[in-house]
Amino acid sequence: MSLTISKTKKHIVTLRDLSPEEMVEIIDRGIEYINGEVELGGQLKGKVIGIYFTKTSTRTRTSFSTAALRLGAQIVTYGPNDLQLNTGESINDTSEVLSRMLDGLVVRTAGDPNVMKALANQDRMSLVNAMSADEHPTQAIADLTTIKHQFGELSGLNIIYLGEGNNTASALALAIAKVPNMTISFFTPPNYNIAPMLLQYAKEEGVTRNTIIQEFHDLKKLPQQADIVYTTRWKTTGTVKPDSNWREVFEPFAVTKEVMNTYSNAIFMHDLPAHRGDEVEGAVIDGDRSIVFNQAENKAHSAKAVLEWCVY
Structure with a gap:
């Protein structure tokens, strides 16, 4: 083309x-x-x-x-x-x-x-x-490029995002809102959500394309199926957490082997840099279902x- x-x-x-x-x-x-x-x-x-x-x-x-x-x-x-x-x-x-x-x-x-x-x-x-x-708009564009290259299409895919509602999460919401028939479920720690006005805009855009964009703080609501599990580092560039016990709040949202075993066919994505032992276990990011370095190359x-x- x-x-x-x-x-x-x-x-x-x-x-x-x-x-x-x-x-x-x-x-x-x-x-x-x-x-x-x-x-x-x-x-x-x-x-x-x-x-x-x-x-x-x-x-x-x-x-x-x-x-x-x-x-x-x-x-x-x-x-x-x-x-x-x-x-x-x-x-x-x-x-x-x-x-x-x-x-x-x-x-x-x-x-x-x-x-x-x-x-x-x-x-x-x-x-x-x-x-x-x-x-982080160019990150989201690169991520969807990687996903489409990996799966051959975007329509019909289901993504789970675990972690802070930061600029990468916001960009993913805005990007996926433009794609028909996708689902992304953001699981963010309480008080670390995606900006409400941005999320609402993305949700409304998605509805017009039969795309579901949703955010939860309760991990009990994790869906049964996912094609992609995505996370970002907890210490985002240029930001400081407002509360001293933030790490305790974030720990349940880490991507572990247990999480990935729940989604046995899912690939793992991370925008990098990664902090192994924080947002993701080393066995996950270095495992055979991780595509993080292809994602970075792309x-x-x-x-x-x-x-x-x-x-x-």
Whole structure:
């Protein structure tokens, strides 16, 4: 397939802004990259992509950096102390300047989502949200790319998510809401839920496609069947737990061998980094039903599809 070419710069700030058709287009293109069906090098030839990360990153930063290079672009990297934002320049002035020099900017803030919106408030440079405090859209796109590659389709699949209602969980809810006939059940510790307004939006979107998005705090409500068990680390980048006994609250939501034995045909997914002995037992993440490293590798393929869709 070939991606739709547009003269207007496109952004991925939140998955709310992607139509179901656009998301499927990006996912399917990512699968073509996974399968080695695309000749690399010409897609972004002559383009310059900025990589601006104010928070730590292994997979996402490397994925987008290598994706841009493999597609023929050059990259300019910025760390948390490299821009004049640190000396008081406004985010609007920074956006205006960068948009006159770059074709695209991949940004991780893990902070105020308004920073992303300000950087995207121009039409000369594509903006990709590589994680903010409220959403991790490119993680969800990569996850659905991995799932579709694994199963051959998305429709009809049932996912159980165990852990905090963080930015990865929020993005999964928004992404799955655009897919017909899926089910995702989030099991989150009390007071560590997905943002209620975001969850309600995702639920309403899902209903229109016969997709079920639900959240529980009671593990007694775990469903009898699942195709995928998904978790994330408990200590999310840039966040601090408000209560000192949070670990006791989280412990029942760990993915153990017992949990996986309940779902004997399910695969295990984790967005990484992982803390073995916390959110997941080592025997699970290192077991034969874990696809976490394929999932991580596929972030690079998905990043190619995202950049090509945004910047091409």
